[in-house]
Amino acid sequence: MNQFIHESAQIGENVKVGIYAVIHADVTIGHDAEIGDHVIIFPGTVIGSKTKIGPHSVIGKQPGSNQRILRKAVAVPSLRIEEGVTVGACVVLYAGSVIHDGVFIGDHVSIREKVSVGSDSVVGRSVTIEIQTIIGERVLIQTGSYITGDTIIENDVFIGPMVSMSNDKYMGDRPYEMKGPHIQCGARVGNNATLLPGVRIGKNAIIGGGTVVTKDVPDDCVVVGNPQRSLPRKKGGE
Amino acid sequence: MNQFIHESAQIGENVKVGIYAVIHADVTIGHDAEIGDHVIIFPGTVIGSKTKIGPHSVIGKQPGSNQRILRKAVAVPSLRIEEGVTVGACVVLYAGSVIHDGVFIGDHVSIREKVSVGSDSVVGRSVTIEIQTIIGERVLIQTGSYITGDTIIENDVFIGPMVSMSNDKYMGDRPYEMKGPHIQCGARVGNNATLLPGVRIGKNAIIGGGTVVTKDVPDDCVVVGNPQRSLPRKKGGE
């Protein structure tokens, strides 16, 4: 047989499992799910009904660490993926996170432990999401963006492509409570913007492409440049 | 047997197929091609002679979408890869695109549907190319760059590493005809430059590293900074 399904795995009705897929112990898969060719699902992972996992993805991996990494990896509970989720190819999802109903995850994405991705959000291709980050509902994170650890992204936020964030003000030089950005409802962040640790981006604020955000941005404000400067917000848009 | 080759697949002479490779229905592979270990090739894909596909790549995948994605995925024709193409490891290529003769595609690349990559071009490692984009001949796209959808890149263009582009002026806030950059023959774009939606970069123009390009750049012009400013072009180069 060209599949490996552990005898303790519970597979729902009408589930398709791809060629050379590996399903480890105690995995649960809901009805009408599709597991692609060469997918690997680690022990204990729970996958909801109608969810699709793309080829070559690695689902429910436990974290690791080395000497130089400050925050040591600890064992976490199994990954839970809810219903109607679509996961792309070559994706790596860690144990200890929850992916809510209807989320779309593009190819080459990596999501660490202790992360929550809210319903109907989109995580674009090659996006990386770090530990202990909360993403709201209907959030759109475009390709290649880097969501640092300890970040909060509220509902209906738009993050353009290749946006960068950080959560360590002293870059490992001294003790600091890691703090990622807090991006409030409806804010929009342009491509290749840089967000420094702990900045708050207000409701419906707009960050222009290439902006370096060094301090908080008030609600409804528009900022551009390096370092950021405010622009008047035109009536009716843009 | 440690390979899966569908009985309807047509495999040319002197083709090497790797261990645990999966070749689905109606795939055609030309003579002297090499298919790496663990490669997955989806139904109907056509692969030219002397083409090499690296290990763990996913070739000819159909697109998907969710509620939050504006442009819904539709089924597209099969992928066509021409002769003498080299594809790296862990690459994901979608159906509905054409990769022309002699192209080189690095590891971890992702290329969406309705894309054309011209002869002898290079797509560097971890580059992502979005839907409906046209890339000319002998183009060099360096590692980690993000080529947005609806982009035109003409012949002999150089795109440095980590360049970012966007195609949605209003970041999803209102209706807008998506328009990526149009980069004309021989232009060179420095590393980590940011190109805003719809900008035209003229023939042989030079964009310095880290520039934020907010408006069109004339032929032969040199621009740097955030926002861009023009520099005089020195005789004899630089």
Added chain:
Amino acid sequence: MNQFIHESAQIGENVKVGIYAVIHADVTIGHDAEIGDHVIIFPGTVIGSKTKIGPHSVIGKQPGSNQRILRKAVAVPSLRIEEGVTVGACVVLYAGSVIHDGVFIGDHVSIREKVSVGSDSVVGRSVTIEIQTIIGERVLIQTGSYITGDTIIENDVFIGPMVSMSNDKYMGDRPYEMKGPHIQCGARVGNNATLLPGVRIGKNAIIGGGTVVTKDVPDDCVVVGNPQRSLPRKKGGE
């Protein structure tokens, strides 16, 4: 059997080899190593004891090239990974490099040939390291950064996320001896900074997030902005 282990491979005591793993000819694996599911290890690779290779990784690949690539690929010696190294999922490591003791390599990383990564360093997720680059000991390279070819990074350097570098001053337009940045001991580079070819960053210098570094930075100096400007270094830090 759902593994492929070539008869000439030498596997140490107490080694775990995952499902659908492929171990080619003349590979040597030290005792107590763990090779994940679906891992591919190319001929001649040497893996030290207690090293862990994550699922779907490609280890010891030989380089390739096409017409448009200036520096043609040549065959290189086998990859050597020393003891106690941790390699993530979907990683691609080339032949001709050395990964020293205790290094941690995140998921989706790609490291080219003729690279050395010093003991106890961390290469974050989706980082790409180009050809002929030397990385010191206890270096921390955060997620998504691009380390160009011909770069020197000394001991105890911190590279933030999404940092970009280049090594070709004329972007392929004329002959130039490729030269990447030289980053000296203890320097710290903020997220999404852009380093131009050949710049030297002095000992313990600090580069702010989003800075475009166009010229050398002296020891202990702090620079920010586009183009860079110097900031006074406050007593006691920040």
